[in-house]
Amino acid sequence: MLAGLVQNGYSVEALELFCTMNKINLSMDKFSLASAISACASIPSLELGEQIFARATVIGVDFDQVIATSLIDFYCKCGFVEVGRKLFNQMMKFDEVSWNSMLMGYATNGYGIEALALFDEMRNEGVIPTEVTFTAVLSACDHCGLVEEGKNWFYLMKHDYHIDPGIDYSCMIDLFARAGCLQEAIDLIDDASSG
Numbered sequence: 001m002l003a004g005l006v007q008n009g010y011s012v013e014a015l016e017l018f019c020t021m022n023k024i025n026l027s028m029d030k031f032s033l034a035s036a037i038s039a040c041a042s043i044p045s046l047e048l049g050e051q052i053f054a055r056a057t058v059i060g061v062d063f064d065q066v067i068a069t070s071l072i073d074f075y076c077k078c079g080f081v082e083v084g085r086k087l088f089n090q091m092m093k094f095d096e097v098s099w100n101s102m103l104m105g106y107a108t109n110g111y112g113i114e115a116l117a118l119f120d121e122m123r124n125e126g127v128i129p130t131e132v133t134f135t136a137v138l139s140a141c142d143h144c145g146l147v148e149e150g151k152n153w154f155y156l157m158k159h160d161y162h163i164d165p166g167i168d169y170s171c172m173i174d175l176f177a178r179a180g181c182l183q184e185a186i187d188l189i190d191d192a193s194s195g
Contacts, residue, residue: 002035011039015048022055030061034070041074049074065091069098076105099127103136112144131163138171147179165192 005014018036021028033056040049049071056067068091075084088102099122106115119137123129129137134157141150154172157163165172169192176185 002032002039006035006039006042009042011042014039015043015045018052028055028059030056030064030066033059033061034066037067037070037074041070041077044074044078046078046080049078063090063092065093065095065098069095069101072098072105073101076101076109079109081105081109081111094125094127096127096130096133100130100132100136103133104139107136107140107143110143112140112146115140116146116149129157129161129163131166131168134161134163134165134168135171138168138175142171142175142178145175145179147175147181150175 002014002017005011005017014035018032018039021032033052036052037049037056040046040052053067053071056064061067068087072084072087075081075087084102084105088098091098099118103115103118103122106112106118115136119129119133122133134153137153138150138157140146141153150172154165154168157168158165169188173185173188173192176182176188
């Protein structure tokens with residue numbers, strides 16, 4: 001129930017439900033705690049998120065992969081990218097969601113070079129990029145004006161990884177427009193409309 005509320009944009013309601021569950025002493029598992037942390041990231045509420053993390057520590061799931069990934073997302077969305085990276089570095093095992101959370105954290109906070117370096121690290125570890133991965137990579141290029149890198153990854157996403165761009169068209173159009181490459185932006189709009 002908590003996860004459904006958070007995923008559908010009802011973070012405040014999810015936190016109200018979480019508090020009710022806590023008051024009536026329902027047992028909390030890593031998934032309910034991770035959902036509550038995600039709700040705090042959406043608001044963002046640093047203090048409440050840290051209280052929920054303390055609760056995860058008390059019940060012994062603080063370094064669980066699900067909790068750690070939620071915390072990376074939480075701290076990055078609250079603007080504490082360095083804390084997110086520290087948690088990422090402390091993780092024992094990673095999945096694509098962990099990598100994507102850290103990539104998106106870098107991208108949305110203007111750490112384009114760091115995002116691209118992490119993306120290289122991810123690929124070197126043998127993790128296959130997903131559409132979410134490329135959204136983070138292209139967003140990083142967009143936020144930092146890395147036009148050539150963005151063009152390169154957009155091409156590789158389509159041709160080497162066979163991922164349909166979808167939302168990534170808007171990242172590239174924005175990247176071109178911000179860089180003053182208006183004709184390329186227009187051409188990409190036409191390509192997106194016809195494809």
